[in-house]
Amino acid sequence: MTQHVPSRQLRFFMTAAAPCPYLPGQFERKVFANLPFHDGARVNDELTHAGFRRSQNIAYRPACETCAACVSVRIPIGEFAPRRTQRRILSRNADLSRDLVEAEATTEQFDLLRRYLNSRHPGGGMCDMGWLDYVAMVEDSGVRTHLIEYRLPSSDGGPGDLVGVVLADLLNDGLSLVYSFFDPDLDRRSLGVFAILDHIRQAVVVGLPYVYLGYWVQGSTKMDYKTNFRPMEALRPMGWERLP
Numbered sequence: 750m751t752q753h754v755p756s757r758q759l760r761f762f763m764t765a766a767a768p769c770p771y772l773p774g775q776f777e778r779k780v781f782a783n784l785p786f787h788d789g790a791r792v793n794d795e796l797t798h799a800g801f802r803r804s805q806n807i808a809y810r811p812a813c814e815t816c817a818a819c820v821s822v823r824i825p826i827g828e829f830a831p832r833r834t835q836r837r838i839l840s841r842n843a844d845l846s847r848d849l850v851e852a853e854a855t856t857e858q859f860d861l862l863r864r865y866l867n868s869r870h871p872g873g874g875m876c877d878m879g880w881l882d883y884v885a886m887v888e889d890s891g892v893r894t895h896l897i898e899y900r901l902p903s904s905d906g907g908p909g910d911l912v913g914v915v916l917a918d919l920l921n922d923g924l925s926l927v928y929s930f931f932d933p934d935l936d937r938r939s940l941g942v943f944a945i946l947d948h949i950r951q952a953v954v955v956g957l958p959y960v961y962l963g964y965w966v967q968g969s970t971k972m973d974y975k976t977n978f979r980p981m982e983a984l985r986p987m988g989w990e991r992l993p
Contacts (some may be wrong), residue, residue, distance in 0.1 A: 755862045758903055759782045759783075759785075759792070759964070760782060760783070760787065760974075761780050761781065761782045762780070762781055762782070763778060763779070763780050763812060764779045764780075764958070765778070766778050766814075769813075769816070770873070770874060771818075771819075771966045771969040772816065772818060772968060772969060773968055774847065775813070775815070775816050776807050776813065776865060777811060777813050777816075777820075778811070778812050778813050779809045779810065779811055779812055779814040780809065780810055781807050781808060781809035781810075782796075782807070782809075782881050783806055783807060784796075784806045784807065784808055784890065784891060784892065785802055785891065786806070786890075786891030787891065788891075789890060789891030789892045790807070790891070790892050790893045792808070793892040793893075793920070794809065794920050794921050794922075796808040796810075796919055797844070797918075797961060798922075800821040800984045802821075802927075802963055802964065803889070803890070803892065803918060803925070804886070804927075805885050805886055805889040805890055805926055806889050806890045806891065808964065809925060809979070810961075811964070813896075816968045817966040818967055818969075819965075819966055820954060820965050820966075820967075820983045820984065820985075821963070821964060821965075821983065821984040822828070822961075822962050822964070822981050822982065822983050822984075822992070823923065823959045823960060823961045823962065823981070823989070824945075824959060824960045824962065824978050824980070824981055824982075824983060825951060825958060825959060825980055825981075826923075826949055826952045826953055826957065826958055826959060826960060827958060828980050829978070829980065830948060831948055831978075832977070835942065835946055835977070836933075838938070838939045838942050838943050838946065839943065839946055841937070841939070841943075842938055842943045843901075843936055843942070844901070845884070845899045845900060845901065845902075845912070845913075845943075846899070846900045846901055846902070846909060847897060847898075847947065848895070848897070848898045848900070848985055849880060849895055849897055850895065850896045850897075850898055851896070852887050852888055852890075852894045852896055852916070853864070853887065853896075853897065854880075854883050854884040854886075854887040854888060857911050858882075858883070858887075858898075858911065859883045860885060861877075861912075861913075861914060861930060861932065862878070862914070862930050863934070864933055865930040865931060865932070865933055866878065868933035868934075868954065869933055886916070886928065887916060889923050892918055893918060893919040893920075893922075894916065894917065894918045894919070894927070895916075895917060895919070895947075896914060896915065896916055896917075897910070897913075897914070897915040897917060897944070898911055898913070898914055898941070898942050899912055899913035899914070899943075899944070899947075899948075900912060900930075903981075910931040910932075911983065912931060912938075913929070913930070913931035913932065913940045914929065914930055914931070915928075915929040915942055915944050915948070916928045916929070917948065920957075920959075920961070921957055922950065922955045922957060922959055922962055923925060923952060923958060923959030923960055924948050924952050924957060924959075924960050924961070924962055925960075925961035925963075926945065926948060926960070926961065926963065928961060929941060929944050931944070938955060941974065942974060942977075945960065945962065945978065948960050949960065949964055959982075960973055965981075966982070979992075980992070
């Protein structure tokens with residue numbers, strides 16, 4: 750089954766080889782294209798279905814010469830049932846407020862992002878991200894996208910402390926989690942897992958069949974958490990297939 754992508758007016762480019770951030774000893778290359786602002790939502794939909802991911806106004810997909818470990822995955826919402834540990838995570842975070850906001854960067858979000866990167870990904874590819882980089886990540890696109898903010902309860906009636914943020918795209922058949930970050934001091938809450946569970950709930954509410962989680966890399970400990978969401982589908986050469 751051939752994956753059809755919108756090639757009209759799109760030019761695809763290839764990055765140079767660079768060390769893989771997930772598998773030691775491997776090198777990664779990516780094919781990418783600039784998303785058009787006038788038709789970005791449709792193009793983003795079709796490219797996501799073909800295994801691409803979005804970063805700002807760029808859609809990219811791994812094109813490594815000696816490795817094919819990166820696999821696009823999605824959760825079929827109609828068949829998902831949370832496991833016992835996932836139900837506990839939902840219960841543990843039932844006190845959080847959830848606000849859908851416009852894709853506009855704030856300094857409060859950026860401060861949380863810096864804490865998250867410094868704690869969880871020191872020396873990573875995003876560790877040097879500055880304010881203007883964050884603004885571009887959130888605002889520089891022509892697709893249907895939004896932010897979800899999670900906050901602790903407030904004792905004075907005002908907004909509670911911001912503890913989690915998710916940048917997510919709205920597709921014609923699901924929600925695509927572009928990037929998420931959270932308070933690194935609240936490990937017990939498992940906020941990253943909670944954010945995925947919350948988006949599964951929201952997909953049910955709005956009647957969308959899938960939540961797209963980006964890439965899963967078998968053998969990478971950074972990606973192990975994704976295998977806890979079952980059933981899960983992976984994009985293979987013949988199309989989307991159920992993972993065993």
